[in-house]
Amino acid sequence: MGRVQDKVVVVTGGAAGIGHAIAQGMAQEGAQVVLGDIDDAAGEAVASAIGGTFRHCDVSSFDDVSALIEATVQKHGRIDVLVNNAAVPIGGMPVHDMTLEQWDKLIATNLSSVFYGVKAALPHMIAAGKGAIVNMASAQGHVGLDGWTAYSGAKGAIMSMTRQMAVEFGPKGIRVNSISPGTIDTPMNQQVVAELGTHLTDTWVKMHPIGRIGKPQEVAEAAIYLASDAAGFTTGVDLKVDGGLSGAPRFVPEFFMPRES
Numbered sequence: 566m567g568r569v570q571d572k573v574v575v576v577t578g579g580a581a582g583i584g585h586a587i588a589q590g591m592a593q594e595g596a597q598v599v600l601g602d603i604d605d606a607a608g609e610a611v612a613s614a615i616g617g618t619f620r621h622c623d624v625s626s627f628d629d630v631s632a633l634i635e636a637t638v639q640k641h642g643r644i645d646v647l648v649n650n651a652a653v654p655i656g657g658m659p660v661h662d663m664t665l666e667q668w669d670k671l672i673a674t675n676l677s678s679v680f681y682g683v684k685a686a687l688p689h690m691i692a693a694g695k696g697a698i699v700n701m702a703s704a705q706g707h708v709g710l711d712g713w714t715a716y717s718g719a720k721g722a723i724m725s726m727t728r729q730m731a732v733e734f735g736p737k738g739i740r741v742n743s744i745s746p747g748t749i750d751t752p753m754n755q756q757v758v759a760e761l762g763t764h765l766t767d768t769w770v771k772m773h774p775i776g777r778i779g780k781p782q783e784v785a786e787a788a789i790y791l792a793s794d795a796a797g798f799t800t801g802v803d804l805k806v807d808g809g810l811s812g813a814p815r816f817v818p819e820f821f822m823p824r825e826s
């Protein structure tokens with residue numbers, strides 16, 4: 566018996582990184598997984614490897630997200646768990662240098678996507694009288710980091726929305742929690758290193774009291790727990806999976822964006 570046995574789980578951004586690990590981990594724990602992503606080739610490959618279903622979904626489009634949820638309910642009869650995971654790393658510049666296009670893309674992909682997901686999934690969960698929503702926040706919603714104001718703003722909003730929804734939908738049997746990962750070894754961070762410099766790799770290790778960056782599977786463990794009935798009395802929390810980063814005085818933000826002297 567798996568920890569999420571027979572639950573119908575939707576994971577956005579499930580083709581790579583943390584979302585891939587979550588999709589894989591949920592499937593290993595007995596879930597029927599439906600993953601959505603803009604990377605069709607990788608998404609199909611993950612779905613086929615874990616015995617799940619892939620559907621193209623750009624989370625910055627309500628129509629795509631709604632279609633992902635509706636296709637899931639059509640195929641499986643219900644949605645038990647929604648993991649709002651997909652996001653893009655737009656940052657590394659002072660907030661006043663960010664273009665309006667970058668801001669709009671970030672907010673649409675990283676924040677509106679969460680609204681779209683819950684807007685589409687909640688009616689089904691309310692009708693069923695149960696459900697669990699796991700939103701991917703970030704340690705950057707807890708600590709300051711030069712150059713990442715907009716990204717941090719979206720993640721902070723996700724945590725706040727999570728708390729609000731937990732209060733609002735608890736009486737309907739729906740739990741809503743978020744996860745705040747520290748630096749995790751994923752394609753997203755490989756992209757950040759490629760754009761901002763390899764010095765980041767050492768900096769990231771130093772930032773985490775535990776002495777290393779995290780693995781996607783370590784975040785997946787938190788998602789599996791929050792989705793499972795073992796977390797039946799846990800709602801409205803933000804679970805930090807950050808190697809101690811958010812409590813660390815060794816934080817070195819200047820490495821992320823050179824400061825003018």
Ligand SMILES: NC(=O)c1ccc[n+]([C@@H]2O[C@H](COP(=O)([O-])OP(=O)(O)OC[C@H]3O[C@@H](n4cnc5c(N)ncnc54)[C@H](O)[C@@H]3O)[C@@H](O)[C@H]2O)c1
Pocket residue numbers: 577578579580581582583584601602603604622623624625650651652653674701702703704705745746747748749750751752753754
């Ligand atoms: N990697 C980290 O260090 C870290 C730390 C804190 C929080 N997070 C959060 O964890 C989540 C996953 O991050 P990751 O590092 O695995 O990212 P990643 O870039 O490695 O993978 C993200 C996946 O989302 C997909 N994606 C991108 N834009 C999309 C869109 N518009 N619609 C649908 N899918 C889309 C990508 O194709 C990819 O498969 C994000 O919410 C991120 O903000 C990551």
